[in-house]
Amino acid sequence: MTNIRIGNGYDIHRLVSDRPLILGGVSIEHELGLLGHSDADVLTHAIMDAMLGALSLGDIGHYFPPTDPKWAGADSVAMLTQVDRLIQDNGWTIGNVDSVIVAERPKLKPHIKAMRDRLATALNLQPNQVGIKATTNETLDATGREEGIAAYAVVLLVQQ
Numbered sequence: 001m002t003n004i005r006i007g008n009g010y011d012i013h014r015l016v017s018d019r020p021l022i023l024g025g026v027s028i029e030h031e032l033g034l035l036g037h038s039d040a041d042v043l044t045h046a047i048m049d050a051m052l053g054a055l056s057l058g059d060i061g062h063y064f065p066p067t068d069p070k071w072a073g074a075d076s077v078a079m080l081t082q083v084d085r086l087i088q089d090n091g092w093t094i095g096n097v098d099s100v101i102v103a104e105r106p107k108l109k110p111h112i113k114a115m116r117d118r119l120a121t122a123l124n125l126q127p128n129q130v131g132i133k134a135t136t137n138e139t140l141d142a143t144g145r146e147e148g149i150a151a152y153a154v155v156l157l158v159q160q
């Protein structure tokens, strides 16, 4: 029987001025960007935590400590590649990823394909193995007030 594991991940970062907005490794034109130690790409962070969680390997803060200057401004897709290598070294491969970004603005639909392509390439997957959706929070709570952007992800791993 094929061995499978599932993991889930969540992240949220604050929206501020004078920061770029990077989601799924794609730069998006917007008057606000996400604050963080790295490039604050919440979607990529949620996917990494889901991959690690599936194998009980901890979370991204364990591998890329926010106290370590080495990760200041780091490209989250480069971190994703490292997490993928760890998964592969443990004998697992990704079956599929599904995710949702919670953002009141900007409209993300025009950028979803680019994000799927970028993350699929980084993970050596087909774009149809990387689901990315967007929703508003209907003006409710922090994401609804545009104080931040959040992302949720689930990842299915298959033993090689």
Ligand SMILES: Nc1ccn([C@@H]2O[C@H](COP(=O)(O)O)[C@@H](O)[C@H]2O)c(=O)n1
Residues within 6 Å of the ligand: 102, 103, 104, 105, 106, 107, 108, 109, 110, 134, 135, 136, 137, 138
């Ligand atoms: N930042 C966003 C949020 C939503 N979308 C798209 O709009 C659809 C409707 O969103 P609701 O939150 O009103 O249900 C959603 O299904 C997405 O297709 C978007 O592109 N960017």
Ligand SMILES: C[C@@]1(CO)OP(=O)(O)OP(=O)(O)OC[C@H]1O
Residues within 6 Å of the ligand: 011, 035, 036, 037, 038, 039, 040, 041, 045, 060, 061, 062, 063, 064, 065, 066, 067, 068, 071, 072
């Ligand atoms: C990505 C890391 C890298 O230091 O920092 P941040 O960009 O602050 O992101 P967060 O999700 O708060 O914490 C995880 C850290 O590993």
